[in-house]
Amino acid sequence: MSTEFINMIMPMLEGAKVTILLFLIAIVSSIPLxxxxxxxxxSNNKIVSWLAQTYIYLMRGTPLLLQLLFICFxxxxxxxxxxxxxxxxxxxxxxxxxxxxxxxxxxIFRGGLLAIDKGQYEASHVLGLNKWQTTTRIILPQMFRIAxxxxxxxxxxxxxxxxxxxxxxxxxxxxxxxxxxxxxxxxVPFFFAGMIYLAITLVLxxxxxxxxxxxxxx
Amino acid sequence: xAIIEVSNLKKSFGELEVLxxxxxxxxxxxxxxxxxPSGSGKSTMLRSLVYLEEINDGSISVAGHKLVESGxxxxxxxxxxxxxxxxxVFQHFNLFPHLTVQENLEIAxxxxxxxxFSVIQRRSTELxxxxxxxxxxxxxxxxxSGGQKQRVAIARALMMDxxxxxxxxxxxxxxxxxxxxxxQVMKNLAEEHMTMIVVTHEMExxxxxxxxxxxxxxxxxxxTGHPSVLFTNPQFDRTKAFLxxxxx
Numbered sequence: 072m073s074t075e076f077i078n079m080i081m082p083m084l085e086g087a088k089v090t091i092l093l094f095l096i097a098i099v100s101s102i103p104l105x106x107x108x109x110x111x112x113x114s115n116n117k118i119v120s121w122l123a124q125t126y127i128y129l130m131r132g133t134p135l136l137l138q139l140l141f142i143c144f145x146x147x148x149x150x151x152x153x154x155x156x157x158x159x160x161x162x163x164x165x166x167x168x169x170x171x172x173x174x175x176x177x178x179i180f181r182g183g184l185l186a187i188d189k190g191q192y193e194a195s196h197v198l199g200l201n202k203w204q205t206t207t208r209i210i211l212p213q214m215f216r217i218a219x220x221x222x223x224x225x226x227x228x229x230x231x232x233x234x235x236x237x238x239x240x241x242x243x244x245x246x247x248x249x250x251x252x253x254x255x256x257x258x259v260p261f262f263f264a265g266m267i268y269l270a271i272t273l274v275l276x277x278x279x280x281x282x283x284x285x286x287x288x289x
Numbered sequence: 290x291a292i293i294e295v296s297n298l299k300k301s302f303g304e305l306e307v308l309x310x311x312x313x314x315x316x317x318x319x320x321x322x323x324x325x326p327s328g329s330g331k332s333t334m335l336r337s338l339v340y341l342e343e344i345n346d347g348s349i350s351v352a353g354h355k356l357v358e359s360g361x362x363x364x365x366x367x368x369x370x371x372x373x374x375x376x377x378v379f380q381h382f383n384l385f386p387h388l389t390v391q392e393n394l395e396i397a398x399x400x401x402x403x404x405x406f407s408v409i410q411r412r413s414t415e416l417x418x419x420x421x422x423x424x425x426x427x428x429x430x431x432x433x434s435g436g437q438k439q440r441v442a443i444a445r446a447l448m449m450d451x452x453x454x455x456x457x458x459x460x461x462x463x464x465x466x467x468x469x470x471x472x473q474v475m476k477n478l479a480e481e482h483m484t485m486i487v488v489t490h491e492m493e494x495x496x497x498x499x500x501x502x503x504x505x506x507x508x509x510x511x512x513t514g515h516p517s518v519l520f521t522n523p524q525f526d527r528t529k530a531f532l533x534x535x536x537x
Contacts, residue, residue, distance in 0.1 A: 190383035197339050197377040198397035198449060199369065208396060212387045288387045288429045 079251045079260055086247035087267050089161070090233045093243070094271075097168035097233075098226060104169060105176025112181060123177070130174030136235055139167040143239045160241045168229070175225055183218035184210070216286050223279035227272050244268070292317045292453060292484055293338065298347035299360075300333060307333050309508045311347070315453075318482040322495035322516060325505035326531055331488045332457050334505070338486070339372050339455060351375065352452060376446030380458040382438040384430040384445070391417065391426040394445050401449070409448075416444040420474050436467030440474055454478065456487040472498075492535055496520055504528045 111123030130138070142163045146156035158166070187210060195205040234245040248264035251257075291314040298311040307330045315321055323331045336342040338349060338356075346360040355363055356371045363371070385393050394413040399406065417423050420440040430438055439459055446454060456475065460468040472494050479485060479498045489495055495502055495516050502516040506527050512519060523529045 188381075188383070190379060190381055191385065193341055194377075194379065194383035194385070196341065197372065197375070198445070199373045199401050200397060204400050208400065209385055213385075216387060286387075288431060 075255075079255065080263065082247040083244060083251065083260065083263060083267065086242060086244035087271075089236070089241065089243040090230070091271065093161070093165060093168065093233050093236065094230055096165050097172055097229060100165075100169045101172035102176050102222070104173035106180055108173055108177035109180040109184065112177065113184070127174040127177055130171050131178070135167070135171050135232060136238055138171055139164060139235055139239050142167045160239060164236050164239055164241050168232070172225070172229060176222070179218050179221045179225060180214060182221065183214035186217045187213050212286075216288065219279065219283050219286070223276065223283075226275055226279065230271050230275060231268065290317055291315065292319075292352055293486075294348070294350045295334075295338075296348045298334070298337060298344050298349065300330075300337060300342060300344045307508050308337070308344070311508075311510055313503060313510060313513065315484065315486060317452075317484055319484055319501055320479045320499045321486045322499035322502045323486060323488045323505060324490070324492065324495060324502060324531075324535075325511075329505040330508040331505050335377075335455050335457050335486060335488050339375050339377055340368055341377075373449065374452045375455055376449055376451035376453070377455045377457065378439065378442050378446055378459050380461050382430070382435075382442045382462075384438055384441055386430050388429075389426065390422065390428050390430070390433070390441050393430070393441060394448050397445070398448050413444075413448060416447050417441075419477075420444045421470070434467060435463045436470045439463065439471045443471075443474055443478075453484045453486070456485065456489070458488050458490065460489070460491055490535070492520065492532075504531065506531065 108123050108127060111119050112127070114120045114123070142158070143160060146158070146163075147153045149156065191209055191213070192205060195209050200209070233243060236243045237245050237249070240246075244264055244267060248260040251260035293315040295314070296312045298308050299306070300308040311330075311334055323335065325331050333342055337344050338351070340356065340362075343362070344357060344360065348358045349356040350358075351371045352374055354367065354371045354374075356368060357363065362368060385396065388396060391413055394416060395406075395409050398404070398409045398412075402409070414423070414426070417426055420443060422437060422440055422444070425433060425437060425441075430441070433441065443454075443459075459475070460471050463471065468491065472491065475485070475487070475494075476498050487495070487499065499516050501513065502519045503513045504511045504519065504523070504527075511525050511527050512523065519528070520532060523532055
C-alpha cells in the first residue's frame with residue numbers, strides 16, 4: 072500500500088470510529104427512551120400523554136439538522152442559562168440524535184402495540200396475570216418482534232444521518248472524506264466513504280436479519 | 290349447590306342495552322349450554338363472569354364469593370380470587386404466539402402458583418397428553434391447526450386448576466372437520482364432572498353433553514331447561530323460531 076493511500080484512508084477510518092460511536096450511543100439510548108415515550112403516550116394520565124405526544128410531534132415535525140444546530144449553536148445564545156449550555160460538540164450531537172430518534176422509536180413501538188390483538192390481554196387477564204406480568208411477559212416480547220423490521224430500517228437511517236455531524240463540525244467519516252477530496256483533488260475518498268457506510272449498514276442489516284430469525288414465531 | 294349465582298345483571302354499551310335483568314344459577318358439575326341468536330348477549334354475559342366486561346347493575350357471586358353486588362364491585366384482591374376460580378376458552382384461542390405450546394401452558398402457573406417447576410412441568414405434560422398433543426409440545430401456535438390450537442387453549446386453562454370452565458363459542462372459528470376433536474375434549478371434561486358454561490352454536494353437542502340449556506335472545510333469558518326438553522318442546526315462540534332456524 073502506498074503512503075498516499077494510507078494518508079487518505081487512516082483519517083477516514085478514524086472518522087468512521089466517531090460515526091460508529093455516535094451510532095451506538097444514539098441507538099442504545101434512544102430505544103429505551105422511545106419505549107418510555109410510548110408508555111407516556113399510552114398513559115391514562117392526560118397531561119403525561121399530551122406531553123409525550125407533543126414531544127413526538129416536535130421532534131418528528133422539524134428537521135434533525137435544525138435540532139442539531141439548535142443544540143450546538145442555539146442553546147448557548149439563550150439569555151441567562153445560555154452560558155451553562157455550551158456543550159462539547161460531540162456530546163451535543165449525541166444528545167440531538169438521541170432526542171430525535173427516541174421520537175421515531177416511540178412511534179414504531181406504538182405501532183407494534185397496536186398490532187397486538189386484544190385477545191392477548193384478555194387471555195392474560197383470565198389466567199390471572201397482573202398488569203406488570205402481562206406487559207413484560209406477553210405484550211413486550213410480541214411488540215419488539217413486530218417492531219423489529221421497522222427498528223432495523225430506522226437504524227440504517229441513523230447510520231446515514233450521522234453524516235449530519237458534518238454540519239456541526241464534528242470530524243467524522245464524511246468530514247475526512249471531504250477533506251481528502253479537497254486536498255488531493257480526487258473523487259476516490261468519496262467512494263471509500265460510501266463503501267465504509269455500506270459495510271456498516273451491511274453488518275447492521277445482517278444483525279437484524281439474525282434477530283428476526285432468532286425470534287421468529289409467526 | 291349453586292357455584293355461580295347471577296341476579297338482575299344489566300349491561301349497556303352506550304345506549305344499547307345488551308343484557309337486561311339476567312338471572313340464573315349454575316350448580317357444581319353442571320354443563321350449561323347457552324344458545325341463542327348472534328347479538329343476543331350470550332358472550333357478554335359469559336365475559337361478565339370473569340370481569341372481562343364490567344356490568345352496570347346486578348350481582349354475581351362465584352363459590353360463595355361476591356364479585357359484584359348491586360353493581361358495586363369487590364376489591365381487586367377479591368376479584369382476582371374469584372376470577373382465578375374460572376378458566377376461559379375463547380373463540381379465537383388467544384394463545385401466546387411467542388411461546389411454544391408447552392410454554393403457553395406453563396407461563397401462568399410459573400408466575401402465579403407457588404409450586405416447584407417440576408410439578409408444573411409434570412402437569413403440563415399430562416394435560417398435553419390428555420388433549421392428544423404430546424407430540425406438539427415444542428411447536429409454536431402458528432404451526433398448529435385451529436383444532437389443535439383450541440385443544441392447547443383448553444389445556445392452558447386447565448393448568449390453573451379452575452373450578453369452572455367457560456367456553457365462548459369454542460368451535461365457531463374452526464373448519465367444520467376440526468370441531469369434532471375439540472368437542473371430544475370438552476365431552477371428556479364433562480364426563481369428569483367439570484363445571485362448564487358453554488356459549489355455543491353446536492346444538493347437537495348441547496343436546497348430547499349439557500344437562501342444562503339457557504336460551505337467550507335480545508339480552509334476556511327466554512327460557513331454560515334440560516336440553517332434551519328445551520330443544521324438543523320449547524314454551525316460547527322466540528325459542529321455537531330460533532330452533533326452527535338452527536335445528537333444521
